[in-house]
Amino acid sequence: MDLGSPLTGEHLLRAVDPVQVLAGPVVAERVHRSREFLSRVLADDDRPVYGAKTGFGALVVFAGRDTDADQCDNTLAHLTAGQGPDLPLDVVRAALMVRTWSLAQGISGVSAHVVDGLAAMFGTSFTPAMPRYGSVGASGDLIPLAYAAQALRGRGFAYLDGARLPAMDALAAAGLTPLELDGRDALALVNGTSVTTAALSLALSSVRASHRAAQDLTCLLADVLGAAPGFVEPRLVSAYGHRGARVVADRMRARLDGTRPSGDRPLQEPYSIRCTPQLLGACEDALRYVDDVVSADLAGVSDNPLFFAEDDVVAHGGNFFGQPAAFAADMLAMVAASVGNVVERQLDLLIDPVRNSGMPPMLAAGPGRQHGVQGVQLAATALVAEMRRSAVPASTQSLPTNLHNQDVVPFGTHAALRTYDLAALLRLLCGSLALALRQTAHVGGRRPTAPRCAELLDALVGAIPPVDPDRPLDSDVRVAAGVVTAWSSQVR
CATH class of the missing domain: 1.10.275.10 (Fumarase/aspartase (N-terminal domain))
Known part of the structure; x- marks a missing residue:
């Protein structure tokens, strides 16, 4: 460099x-x-x-x-x-x-x-x-x-x-x-504010990767269930009026190209599938804002005072004040929590025999004697709870300090480091859903009909053995997260 x-x-x-x-x-x-x-x-x-x-x-x-x-x-x-x-x-x-x-x-x-x-x-x-x-x-x-x-x-x-x-x-x-x-x-x-900027930038890279993975996992879920792809219909989403929704729907539509609905699903899927262009699209718009803040922070000089030799000026001021990053980190935390919430709801849909197109409860190969992804779903619930608790904005929590010299402070470091942590939890939630989708190939789930959805499932199957019999799955969740984020970053 x-x-x-x-x-x-x-x-x-x-x-x-x-x-x-x-x-x-x-x-x-x-x-x-x-x-x-x-x-x-x-x-x-x-x-x-x-x-x-x-x-x-x-x-x-x-x-x-x-x-x-x-x-x-x-x-x-x-x-x-x-x-x-x-x-x-x-x-x-x-x-x-x-x-x-x-x-x-x-x-x-x-x-x-x-x-x-x-x-x-x-x-x-x-x-x-x-x-x-x-x-x-x-x-x-x-x-x-x-x-x-x-x-x-x-x-x-x-x-x-x-x-x-x-x-x-x-x-x-x-x-x-x-x-x-x-x-x-x-x-x-x-x-x-270099720690703040760095943590925010790293968190942004991770959340963006999980955001892409969530789109691809949604497509794979819809195909495995046999859902109709009408929720990404271009005229429908264009009428919604938001750029992010169009960007997400275009990407998802490419993933679902070639899918054939089973005809056995309800006319309208639950919101965790049907509203993903709108939900993940809003996240895309928010991520674009965070992109702009990080780019400005990386291009700026954060220090005091600054010395402008050509103008014979020593400028004392506040370029060390991390308010933009604080707002952006709080926004990114909300994005992470929202994506994590929909991913967990999709996992819940996938393990429910009432809604999962005839697959066994918990995707267990022999329910009762086997428990499938039951432990993974419990852990996913705990992850979502932690993310919700941690998504409270930090940028509004100003406290005076330093004999009121610093009488307003942005708490951008708190916001950025908290969001860095949330990004890691979101990655694990994506891994949890990816592992469950892999398990569908073992318990009678439908073979995806869209070529790209089938390709993603094959990548997961190639990296992770089926859950049969029960075994510890903590490392499998991390492997699945790595597989889906890598696949999502490479496939256009």
Whole structure:
């Protein structure tokens, strides 16, 4: 990846593994120019610069420490107050990718060796240990990013090849040199909403994959049951008036091409089938909004202050305020919960002998002696309950803090990390339905008549043995989730 090129969600997905990150001549020049400007400003006693000459937050009215090295400690020491488990490593590395790109834009005033050191880190598996709790998503993700900055200095803890080690040991083993930071470097590392943006971007990628999978599983379910495909009729959905519904119906119609209704189903299917173009279409419209927010976050600079050398301006403001991401993450949580709900309802339909076109209850091969997917359905109910509980908006929960310096906060970090968790639960719900659909091939379910639906079922059958006799199915759910999301991303 070249730091002079636009940053994308795909870059964040790839950052979980060692990846080459380049800070080319264009990046070097703009970082150098910004740093020189900062030096001139700091030499002028009449020009205030937050965090370089001052205390932090509510203590901005007091002078900072006397030396650059002490000002770095002044920045980071008080922020290493986080709690809770370490954040997932993919979130941490994605967050640092976002932070690195932001600093490389040359308006943060950081030292060139900071950008170079971060770029070098990505070529290894070195990953700082960041606590989950501490950020309110305003003034940046201060506390978790402070742990990252400390680890890059050789303090605290970090992971190397998945093992948690003292940070200095991990740096040495990775062949990395501890970063030397001054006050501005330290503040620039922590004063952005990079954890929020990273978690939201990763969650968006996962929810989009599950959203596609839910469309394909709906088509397979309708075909296995022998349902008529009229619910995706183009004139019907076009009359609905919503772009997302048309996009989803077009995709589903391609999957159902060639299906032959059994003639044994009711005139109208339950809403969990009949209304999926409308429901999943509304999700598509919401996902497009989240796409726009993530794209803007990835293209923006989240920091304070910013240094515009060409205009001789030091701008103090609020570009570290993660309100757009907070709203988008809350929206994404609602999407995840809504898709999860319809997937669970489809699973319930599929295991019910009153509604599933004559298949046995729980899709059990010998009900009573065998229990089929009964345990999977129980677990799916628990997953939906957890998703509903967790989908309460975080962006409306503002609490004042920091002596009312931060008197409104967006809680975007809470929203994004919560949605990251919900994305994983949604993937498991899709896996649960996919496993049940696989089981229909073993208990007398109809062979799909649409070629693409048959192809998906064959992929599931090829990866997962039938449930006969009963066996633990936790790993099978995860395998099924992987099969359907991979198939849905590849088949056009």
